[in-house]
Amino acid sequence: MSQLNFDQxxxxxxxxxxxxxxxxxxxxxxxxxxxxxxxEDERHFVREHLAPLVLSEDLQHAQNPDHISWEMLRLAGRxxxxxxYIPGFMGGKGNSLGISMMVNxxxxxxxxxxFCGMMGGHGLGLAAVFxxxxxxxxxxxxDRIAEHQNDEKPYVIDCAITEPTAGTDVEEVELYxxxxxxxxxxxxxxxxxxxxxxxxxxxxHMATDHIVIMPFDQKNAExxxxxxxxxxxxxxxxxxxxxxxxxxRAGSASELIFDNxxxxxxxxxxxxxxxxxxKFKQQFKLVLHGVLGITRTAVGAWSTGTARxxxxxxxxxxxxxxxxxxxxxxxxxxxxFLTNMHINVMMARxxxxxxxFVLMRGFxxxxxxxxxxxxxxxxxxxxxxxxxxxxxxxxxxxxxHGQIMDYVRSSISEDQDAxxxxxxxxxxxxGSDMAMENCQLATEFLGQAGLRHDQGVEKIFRDxxxxxxxEGTNQLNRLNIFTHYLARHIPGxxxx
Ligand SMILES: Cc1cc2nc3c(=O)[nH]c(=O)nc-3n(C[C@H](O)[C@H](O)[C@H](O)COP(=O)(O)OP(=O)(O)OC[C@H]3O[C@@H](n4cnc5c(N)ncnc54)[C@H](O)[C@@H]3O)c2cc1C
Numbered sequence: 001m002s003q004l005n006f007d008q009x010x011x012x013x014x015x016x017x018x019x020x021x022x023x024x025x026x027x028x029x030x031x032x033x034x035x036x037x038x039x040e041d042e043r044h045f046v047r048e049h050l051a052p053l054v055l056s057e058d059l060q061h062a063q064n065p066d067h068i069s070w071e072m073l074r075l076a077g078r079x080x081x082x083x084x085y086i087p088g089f090m091g092g093k094g095n096s097l098g099i100s101m102m103v104n105x106x107x108x109x110x111x112x113x114x115f116c117g118m119m120g121g122h123g124l125g126l127a128a129v130f131x132x133x134x135x136x137x138x139x140x141x142x143d144r145i146a147e148h149q150n151d152e153k154p155y156v157i158d159c160a161i162t163e164p165t166a167g168t169d170v171e172e173v174e175l176y177x178x179x180x181x182x183x184x185x186x187x188x189x190x191x192x193x194x195x196x197x198x199x200x201x202x203x204x205h206m207a208t209d210h211i212v213i214m215p216f217d218q219k220n221a222e223x224x225x226x227x228x229x230x231x232x233x234x235x236x237x238x239x240x241x242x243x244x245x246x247x248x249r250a251g252s253a254s255e256l257i258f259d260n261x262x263x264x265x266x267x268x269x270x271x272x273x274x275x276x277x278x279k280f281k282q283q284f285k286l287v288l289h290g291v292l293g294i295t296r297t298a299v300g301a302w303s304t305g306t307a308r309x310x311x312x313x314x315x316x317x318x319x320x321x322x323x324x325x326x327x328x329x330x331x332x333x334x335x336x337f338l339t340n341m342h343i344n345v346m347m348a349r350x351x352x353x354x355x356x357f358v359l360m361r362g363f364x365x366x367x368x369x370x371x372x373x374x375x376x377x378x379x380x381x382x383x384x385x386x387x388x389x390x391x392x393x394x395x396x397x398x399x400x401h402g403q404i405m406d407y408v409r410s411s412i413s414e415d416q417d418a419x420x421x422x423x424x425x426x427x428x429x430x431g432s433d434m435a436m437e438n439c440q441l442a443t444e445f446l447g448q449a450g451l452r453h454d455q456g457v458e459k460i461f462r463d464x465x466x467x468x469x470x471e472g473t474n475q476l477n478r479l480n481i482f483t484h485y486l487a488r489h490i491p492g493x494x495x496x
Contacts, residue, residue, distance in 0.1 A: 015361070015415075016485075019423060023357035031096075031371060035103060038084075038095045042104040045079050046111040054112040058459050061249035066242065068205055069250040070153060072118060077154035081119065082145050085126065087372055089382035090139065091146035096371030097130065097294060098363075102301040102356050106349070109305025110312060113435075113463035116302045118251035121203025124295055125157035125211045131290045132227050132269040133404045136396020139386060141209065141229075148208075157229075158207040160198035160256050167200075170213075171292070171472040172480065173285045174496070176221040183214035183258065185226050191265045192216075194228060194258040197240070202470075204254020205242055208232055212256070216273060222285070229267040236261030247462035266396070286409055286417070292471070293359055293420035299471045300352035300427025303435040306464050307348050310438040311341040313456045317449050328445075337445045341438045348427075348434040355420075355427035362416035366408060422485035425477035432467035432474060439464045 015022045053072055060067045076082055085101055086092025095101065101123075109116045129138050141157060148155035161170050169179035183196025194214060204210070210230045215221035230237050240255030315338055318328040328334040367376065376382065385391050394400060439461040443450035450457045468474045483495045 016419065019361065019419065020354050020357040023361045030374065031099065034095075034371070035100050038093075038100045039103050039107060042107040045081070046108050046115075049075055049079060050108070050115060051111050054115070055454065055456065055459065057250050058114065059453070065244045068252060069118060070206075072115060072250050073154055073156065073206055074152065076115075076119060077149040077151070080149070082122065082149050082154060082156060083142075085123075086142045086145065088377040089379050089386055090142040091383075092142060094372060094377040097127065098360055098371060099356055100371065102297060102352055105298055105301040106305035106308065106352075109302045110308040111305075112250070113302070113306040113309065113460060113467070114248040114250040116305070117248035117463070117466070118203060118206070120298075120302070121158040121201065121207070121251055122156040123298065124159040124202065124291075125207070125209075127291045127294050128159045128211045128213070128227060129157070129229075129269065131288075131294075133408060134269045134396070134401055135404065136266070136392060136401075137229060137269050139392055139395060144208070153206075153208075155208045156203055156206055157209045157211055158201050158203040158254075160201045160204070160210055160212045162198060162200050164197055164199050168473055168476050171476060173222055173288055174483075176215075179221065181215065181218045181221060184218050185214050185216050185228070185263075187216065188262060191263045192226065192228065192268055192271075194230070194236075194261045194263060196258055198256040198258075199240075200243060200253045200470075201256055202251050202253060204256055205239060205252040210237075210256060211269070212258070216271070224272055226271040226273075227269040228263045229269060230256075230258070230261060230263055231267075234261055234263070246465065247459070248466050286412065289417055289421060290363070290408075290412075293355075293362065293424045296424035296428040296471050296477070297352055297355040297359060299467060300348065300355060300424070300431035303428070303431030303464075303467045304345060304348040304352055306435040306460060306467060307341070307431070307438040308345045310435070310442040310457060310460050310464070311338070311345055313460065314338060314341060314442040314445055317446055317455060321446070321449060334445065337441060341441050344434040344438050344441075348431040351430040352427040355423035358416075358419045358423040362412055362420040365411035418484045418488060421483075422481045425472070425480040425484075428471055429474045429477045429481070432464070435464040435467055 053075065057069050057072055080093055083092040084095050084104070085097045086094070088094035095104070105116060108119070126141070129141050144155045163170065163182050166179040166181050169175040170181070183194070183198065185192045185194050194212065196214060198212065201210070208231065212228045212230050214226060214228075216224040216226055236259045238257045238259070240257050242255075243253040245253055318334055318338060321328050323331060367373070439457065442457045443461060446455070446457060449455045452458060472480065479496055487493050487495045
């Protein structure tokens with residue numbers, strides 16, 4: 001008799017299928033209340049302060065492609081957006097890089113996808129500093145952000161990975177051997193010398209310091225990667241051209257040029273070679289996976305907000321535009337359009353929240369990701385301690401760096417790392433595809449109103465397309481899901 005058969009290996013376990021349920025037990029009890037407060041604050045900020053600037057900034061970029069959105073950055077600085085995810089004892093607001101950041105990003109993007117692009121460069125830089133686990137540099141960067149947030153040109157950082165001949169191939173450690181890298185660092189007395197060019201670096205022309213990732217040996221990049229902080233004005237470093245891109249114009253996409261640029265020892269955040277022991281061999285891979293896990297989930301949340309922005313505009317206009325004597329909202333076909341857009345938002349939100357739960361599970365021993373408990377975040381003793389020179393030196397010491405790396409590495413299991421990889425890629429792909437689909441639906445639905453700059457949808461359409469490209473193209477992220485999820489349960493399958 002015929003019957004259905006199953007391969008043992010193809011059964012995914014409970015954690016794989018229900019990551020949000022598996023994460024619930026790990027929640028700090030006050031977290032929902034803290035997330036709600038931070039979200040209410042975000043909603044007020046974007047609707048009251050950001051919204052009036054959105055269309056006029058975009059127009060200024062159309063009229064002058066070299067325009068830099070300092071006004072938006074000042075707004076972000078004045079309203080504490082640059083210190084949002086820095087712990088309270090380091091002078092920040094202490095919202096977690098996890099769940100708070102994700103729901104706040106959705107809220108920001110629902111009003112301006114491009115504002116998230118501007119903040120995204122800075123956020124990516126911060127994520128790289130956090131995940132390099134170099135507390136000495138983290139302390140210095142956090143200080144500068146807090147000190148200069150009210151300046152005419154607030155202090156922000158960026159993160160430079162992409163090169164003219166290597167984009168997708170430097171997004172994944174596994175692809176490094178195939179990458180045609182042109183950047184290389186060399187050891188030198190007192191630090192390292194950098195050479196090469198980075199391109200499409202978000203916030204490059206706004207940043208004061210740049211977090212740069214390049215190998216010491218191009219032919220053995222996966223084992224010799226380094227992460228460096230390069231300040232404006234360093235001899236051998238210069239800014240090149242600013243890309244003229246179709247959307248997300250508020251955030252510059254910049255070329256960074258390194259021509260025998262000497263980086264002092266204290267600005268080397270991480271050099272794999274410094275930690276030759278076997279236990280640290282995979283450290284860089286883990287750091288990059290951690291950064292990508294956070295940033296891809298963040299792009300999922302940002303994309304969800306963008307999908308919602310298109311829906312919000314369509315709904316707003318549907319209540320005002322008349323068709324055959326009745327407003328659109330009262331037409332059945334219009335209601336079906338709007339419902340489809342709403343479903344897309346809910347699917348995208350489900351994907352990034354699930355990914356966020358997996359992150360919390362994967363990084364449950366890392367408070368920067370899951371959120372510091374209040375007693376730690378608001379601790380006056382820690383605040384005092386972080387201001388003492390001897391403590392800073394201690395934090396920046398090689399020994400301390402090694403201890404922290406060891407702690408983090410031992411906190412993340414291979415299974416959790418794989419789940420973070422697949423779920424964050426999934427959040428990114430679903431979110432950005434839904435954002436594009438909602439823009440398509442909104443323009444179809446609204447007729448001429450959808451094409452006019454002053455109604456907002458046309459701008460969201462141009463902004464949304466970019467979401468499918470960065471943090472790994474959606475094609476690459478699809479392959480990533482196969483490699484880190486499906487392939488684990490298909491013995492012997494060949495993956496890239
Ligand atoms: C607005 C914006 C902001 C950005 N900000 C930053 C930033 O702050 N920092 C930074 O470092 N970079 C940044 N980037 C660069 C971004 O990460 C790259 O554009 C992205 O990784 C894709 O690389 P690429 O453009 O070189 O395309 P390519 O890698 O040349 O890819 C071209 C095509 O080939 C496909 N492809 C390539 N390799 C593979 C493969 N192995 N398997 C399957 N398909 C493949 C891709 O999916 C794509 O369709 C930004 C890009 C944009 C658009």
